[in-house]
Amino acid sequence: MNKQLKKTLKDIEKEIHITPFLRALLLTDGSITTLLEAFKSCEIKITGLKQKIVEADEKLSEELNINPGEMINEREVILSAEQKPLVYAKSYAVILRLDICAKNDILKTNAPIGKILKKHKVETHREIQEIGIKSDAEIAKILNLNNNKILFRIYLIIHKNMPLMKIEEYFGEIKI
Amino acid sequence: MNKQLKKTLKDIEKEIHITPFLRALLLTDGSITTLLEAFKSCEIKITGLKQKIVEADEKLSEELNINPGEMINEREVILSAEQKPLVYAKSYAVILRLDICAKNDILKTNAPIGKILKKHKVETHREIQEIGIKSDAEIAKILNLNNNKILFRIYLIIHKNMPLMKIEEYFGEIKI
Numbered sequence: 001m002n003k004q005l006k007k008t009l010k011d012i013e014k015e016i017h018i019t020p021f022l023r024a025l026l027l028t029d030g031s032i033t034t035l036l037e038a039f040k041s042c043e044i045k046i047t048g049l050k051q052k053i054v055e056a057d058e059k060l061s062e063e064l065n066i067n068p069g070e071m072i073n074e075r076e077v078i079l080s081a082e083q084k085p086l087v088y089a090k091s092y093a094v095i096l097r098l099d100i101c102a103k104n105d106i107l108k109t110n111a112p113i114g115k116i117l118k119k120h121k122v123e124t125h126r127e128i129q130e131i132g133i134k135s136d137a138e139i140a141k142i143l144n145l146n147n148n149k150i151l152f153r154i155y156l157i158i159h160k161n162m163p164l165m166k167i168e169e170y171f172g173e174i175k176i
Numbered sequence: 177m178n179k180q181l182k183k184t185l186k187d188i189e190k191e192i193h194i195t196p197f198l199r200a201l202l203l204t205d206g207s208i209t210t211l212l213e214a215f216k217s218c219e220i221k222i223t224g225l226k227q228k229i230v231e232a233d234e235k236l237s238e239e240l241n242i243n244p245g246e247m248i249n250e251r252e253v254i255l256s257a258e259q260k261p262l263v264y265a266k267s268y269a270v271i272l273r274l275d276i277c278a279k280n281d282i283l284k285t286n287a288p289i290g291k292i293l294k295k296h297k298v299e300t301h302r303e304i305q306e307i308g309i310k311s312d313a314e315i316a317k318i319l320n321l322n323n324n325k326i327l328f329r330i331y332l333i334i335h336k337n338m339p340l341m342k343i344e345e346y347f348g349e350i351k352i
Contacts, residue, residue, distance in 0.1 A: 001213060020352050021196070024214040029294065030206020037177060038200040118205065123299040123335060159299060176196045 001027060008131055015133060016149050021176055025087070025169075026153050029126045031114025032087060032169060033079060039176050040081045048110040049076040049142075053095070063129075063156070064094050064163045071095045073107060078142060085143050088170040089113075097164050113157070113167065122159060130154040134170070143172035177203060184307055191309060192325050197350055201263070202329050205302045207290025208263060208345060209255060215352050216257045224286040225252040225318075229271070239305075239332070240270050240339045247271045253286060254318060264318050264346040265289075273340050289333070289343065298335060306330040310346070319348035 061068040079087040237244040255263040
């Protein structure tokens with residue numbers, strides 16, 4: 001964990017209580033779905049909320065190192081277990097950089113990104129860009145949270161030295 | 177999680193109790209050191225036990241897809257927190273396939289493999305080969321275990337479509 005991340009985590013922990021499970025989900029460089037499966041010892045259900053192809057705006061094109069206007073696949077899913085929402089995830093994938101098989105799975109299924117990359121043996125490196133607390137009534141509602149302090153992280157999935165995806169994950173209450 | 181892995185995990189859980197934390201360490205495709213740091217909320221100390229360059233025997237050369245006799249870096253480390261050993265890890269790295277910078281870190285430092293790969297932004301894919309319980313008095317002693325049923329996993333780190341390393345991890349008692 002780099003120093004900046006460590007400091008931010010300390011600041012977050014002054015404001016809200018983070019269980020060891022949440023801390024692991026926040027910091028891991030592995031698949032969130034696999035971790036949730038391990039924690040809950042049950043299958044994690046993925047529900048697709050939205051899926052659309054959009055042109056990258058200036059901010060996104062900078063983050064993903066592409067030209068503004070390039071095509072991005074935007075996906076929103078909920079990861080849940082036993083009918084309880086655990087994580088709300090939003091991903092932005094650079095369509096041109098996706099291998100054909102992985103592209104089909106990402107465009108046409110609700111399968112979680114980590115599982116798709118694993119299935120197609122895509123070699124990646126993950127870089128956490130930001131962790132923090134966000135107030136967002138809509139996401140709080142999706143995650144069945146009473147309070148409006150939502151723990152989140154944003155990270156890039158790097159492939160062939162270029163950003164393949166940006167992923168935002170918002171964490172609900174995760175009881176083990 | 178594939179079906180075979182799921183079945184093996186069920187069999188293991190009939191024999192020993194696995195906490196959600198241990199299950200996560202056993203199944204994750206991310207860095208074990210990062211997960212332990214998150215769980216324990218403290219720094220994980222790495223102690224090197226052995227480090228030597230050996231020629232690959234037949235079994236290892238088959239697993240790593242190299243010629244018998246090719247040079248392998250063998251490393252043994254203990255991951256611990258607050259003076260308690262948590263994980264004993266043994267790695268076999270194909271020296272020829274290591275990038276120069278990562279090679280220096282792997283040959284000359286005790287830094288954990290996951291951290292080294294992350295530092296050098298090496299893009300990888302991890303494949304669990306085996307999970308199980310092993311009886312080994314020596315490893316039990318290293319891990320301060322009273323019983324001799326040691327939970328372990330073996331996985332490959334794949335880079336440029338070839339095995340870069342084989343890693344064996346043996347888990348001690350991990351109290352959170």
